[in-house]
Amino acid sequence: MADGPSDANRRRPTAVADLSEAGSLEALRAEASDCRRCPLWAPATQTVFGEGPAAAPVMFVGEQPGDQEDLAGRPFVGPAGHVFDRALDEAGIDRLQAYVTNAVKHFKFEPRGKRRMHQKPGGGEIQACRWWLDREIGLVEPRLIVAMGATAAQAIFGKPMPIGKNRGRLIDLAGGTQALVTVHPSYLLRLPDPAAKAAEYGRFVDDLRLARRFFEAA
Numbered sequence: 001m002a003d004g005p006s007d008a009n010r011r012r013p014t015a016v017a018d019l020s021e022a023g024s025l026e027a028l029r030a031e032a033s034d035c036r037r038c039p040l041w042a043p044a045t046q047t048v049f050g051e052g053p054a055a056a057p058v059m060f061v062g063e064q065p066g067d068q069e070d071l072a073g074r075p076f077v078g079p080a081g082h083v084f085d086r087a088l089d090e091a092g093i094d095r096l097q098a099y100v101t102n103a104v105k106h107f108k109f110e111p112r113g114k115r116r117m118h119q120k121p122g123g124g125e126i127q128a129c130r131w132w133l134d135r136e137i138g139l140v141e142p143r144l145i146v147a148m149g150a151t152a153a154q155a156i157f158g159k160p161m162p163i164g165k166n167r168g169r170l171i172d173l174a175g176g177t178q179a180l181v182t183v184h185p186s187y188l189l190r191l192p193d194p195a196a197k198a199a200e201y202g203r204f205v206d207d208l209r210l211a212r213r214f215f216e217a218a
């Protein structure tokens with residue numbers, strides 16, 4: 001999808017985007033490709049914007065692009081994306097019918113030798129990037145927003161939301177939209193115990209089955 005930023009773009013001085021008048025996801029994506037709203041843009045390859053139909057009934061929100069997403073310019077195409085795809089499949093959801101995005105749209109990492117180690121985005125970065133997420137929500141107007149993991153939940157609710165306490169139930173948001181909190185797929189990848197991993201994966205698929213209803217009723 002999107003190519004990496006040109007050298008000219010990389011050298012462009014910091015500029016906060018003007019208030020967006022973007023009337024379509026494509027226009028918004030184009031604006032976001034130049035985002036300088038926080039410092040994460042500088043070492044990243046490119047903005048990884050959301051993707052999916054503008055009329056998607058369900059929006060899935062992750063944390064931030066990982067190494068592979070940063071290179072590909074698409075959300076959830078790396079290892080966590082493979083878990084997400086498999087779980088969607090098992091829940092009976094066609095990913096192409098959903099809008100998939102992240103709370104933070106640049107990869108935050110720490111270079112270690114040749115590797116780029118994921119770093120959790122901070123509150124300031126989540127807040128800065130909400131500007132884009134709010135506009136994606138405004139354009140897509142999903143009936144359900146699925147927040148996968150603590151960063152996504154914080155972005156959607158504007159405050160920390162413990163996942164264990166809130167997962168798996170529908171929560172009303174303003175304007176008739178509902179939210180569903182669940183774990184992040186990379187959490188499942190990190191669980192060392194195979195039995196716990198299988199059980200948690202099953203709960204994740206159950207949460208997605210709840211989301212499936214919103215496609216059926218669309």
Ligand code: URA
Nearest residue numbers: 062063064066075076
């Ligand atoms: N993790 C995320 O939260 N989002 C991605 O796009 C990839 C990994």
